[in-house]
Amino acid sequence: MVVNKHPKRSDEPVWWGLFGAGGTWFAMITPITVLVMGILAPLGIIDAEAMSYERVADFATSFIGALFIIGTLALPMWHAMHRVHHGMHDLKLHTGVVGKIVCYxxxxxxxxxSVIFIFMI
Structure with a gap:
């Protein structure tokens, strides 16, 4: 058996890592965010004062809040674009490096x- 002592490096682990992080965020954090912001708050189950503009703005401008918003916007997008990239291949649309560059x-x-948006708040 011949072992290649100089294998070609791949960039796929980076994209799969972002894909995994985005999928995990989308599966675990997004449903809770939708529940709280889209269902519980409008129904009045959560106190309206807890979702006041001032409190939400204070959270968004805090370090943890900024990371949360960036994660909510960026990570699922990496997941989605990785799916699009590999989905095109599955559909026999072999776009090659151009498709990869466009998706990512x-x-x-x-x-x-999302980072610019956070710094503008």
């Missing part, structure tokens, strides 16, 4: 915009 550029753009 969109995810990077959304990530950068």
């Amino acid at each position: 550029f969109i995810a990077a753009l959304i990530s950068a915009l």
